[in-house]
Structure formats: structure tokens, C-alpha cells
Amino acid sequence: MPSFYIPEGFRPALVRIAAMSNADVDDLHKALATAAPTLKVETIIGHLQSTLKKDIPDLPEIIHTLSNMNNARVGAEVAVREFAHDISAQFAARKDKSPGADTLERKLILLLSVETLVISAKAFDVQHEYEKLFIAARIVTDTRTVFNQAGTEAVGTMIVHNLNIKYSEGGEFKEVFIALDDADIAKLRKVLDRAEAKTSVLEKLIEKTGTPYFDAR
Numbered sequence: 121m122p123s124f125y126i127p128e129g130f131r132p133a134l135v136r137i138a139a140m141s142n143a144d145v146d147d148l149h150k151a152l153a154t155a156a157p158t159l160k161v162e163t164i165i166g167h168l169q170s171t172l173k174k175d176i177p178d179l180p181e182i183i184h185t186l187s188n189m190n191n192a193r194v195g196a197e198v199a200v201r202e203f204a205h206d207i208s209a210q211f212a213a214r215k216d217k218s219p220g221a222d223t224l225e226r227k228l229i230l231l232l233s234v235e236t237l238v239i240s241a242k243a244f245d246v247q248h249e250y251e252k253l254f255i256a257a258r259i260v261t262d263t264r265t266v267f268n269q270a271g272t273e274a275v276g277t278m279i280v281h282n283l284n285i286k287y288s289e290g291g292e293f294k295e296v297f298i299a300l301d302d303a304d305i306a307k308l309r310k311v312l313d314r315a316e317a318k319t320s321v322l323e324k325l326i327e328k329t330g331t332p333y334f335d336a337r
Contacts, residue, residue, distance in 0.1 A: 126210050133185035134211055136178050137231070138224040144176055145227050149234060157239035159247065159334050161187045164236065187240065190232050194241035195248075204228035243334045255286040255293070259300070281305060 126134065137145075148168070155167040165183050176182070193203045208225035231237070259281050266276040281300040288294065300308070326333045 126207060130185050130189065133178065133181045134207070134224065136182055137185075137227055138211065140176070140227065142223075144174070145230060147172060147174065148176060148182075149230050152231065152234040152236050155236045157236050157243065157332065157334070159240065159243055159336050161240075164240070186231055186237060189228075190237045190241040191244045193232065194238070195245045200229055200233050204232060247334075247336065251289060253288045255288060257286065258284045260284065 140148075151168050151171045152164070154171060155164045158164060161184055164187070165180050168179060168183065172179075189203070189207070193200070204225045207228060211224055261279065261281050264278050264280050265274050266278065267273065268275050279302065281302075281304070283298040283300050284295060285298070286293070286295045323333065
């Protein structure tokens, strides 16, 4: 039984990789090896675009797919060869077989083994090794009217903020709504400002150690 199934969003990039010439795959492998590990895939893509001396169609989509696959592989602790075999076997079994399916496994082993992608995936795994992971947030603001006891007259108005936090837990999408007033907004801002100040201090300490810093911004 395969340890990893191909999401539909990955298939176009896999078709492109399967159809790539061996020379293009080797050049991409060499260029990837010169990139620094990072949590930002766009940084790797930018490095490749400035380093490669040839145009590889759909390069951003290919790198995003390779990065996402390695993130999943490292998180599941699946060996590169086993992972590449599962992916290529599923790819070859499709009725609409694409050119180069028989060599996809070798190409995936070569590309997914690049230290740049492996270390980046390990950093991603450490970053997301928590029970609840933040996805997005939004604040909806409106006014609420206060009425007299009889409900016949408006005696005042207040502003209420509704904070919506979207997060994942155990692979499931969840969300929570929290009511805030302006005083709460001020408290929240102070907490966030303090967190950013701590980041600045820790960045300087990391720089002194000479250890590469995985900036998530």
C-alpha cells in the first residue's frame, strides 16, 4: 500500500518533471544544491531563476511541488527511495500515461535528495510540530446599540470587534470567534509588539553563533 498518495494539485508538476530531459534534471539538481535552505520557497525559486542558464518551463510550480512533497515525506519519516517509488508507481498506473513516467522515480530520488530541500523540510517540520497551527485571522467590526429596559429607546452605542482565528488541529481545519473591545485591541497589540521585540533580540543572538537562521517572514 502506498505511504503517500498524489494530490491532484501535484500532478501537473509531476508530468513536467517526468517529461524533463536528463540534462535539465541534472542542471536543476546542481542549481538546487547551491541554494541555501530556507522556509521561504520563493527564495529558492529566485535563486534558481538567477542561477540556471536555461529556461525550465513551470519552474515555480515544480519547486513548490518538490518542496511540498519533501515536507510531507520528512514529516511522515518516509525514505526518499520508498517515497519516490510510491509516487512513480501511482503516476505510471494512470490511464493517461505521460511521457517519461518510467524515469520519474529516478528523477524524484535525485531532486528530493538535495540537501537544500531536505533541511528546508526538516525546518518546516520543526516549525509545525505543534498541536494547533495558526492559518489566518480576520477582525470584523460593528456597532451594538444599547436600549432602555423597556426596549423602546436607544440609550447608547458601542463598538465591538469580532476576532476570527482560523487554525488547523490534527490535520483538521477549525476556527474560533472572540469578542474584543478597543481596550482588548490595545492589549493584543502590546503582546504582538513585545513578541516582535523578542524576535529582534534573538535574531542578534543567533547571528553571533553563526548558525543559519530560518526566517519565516
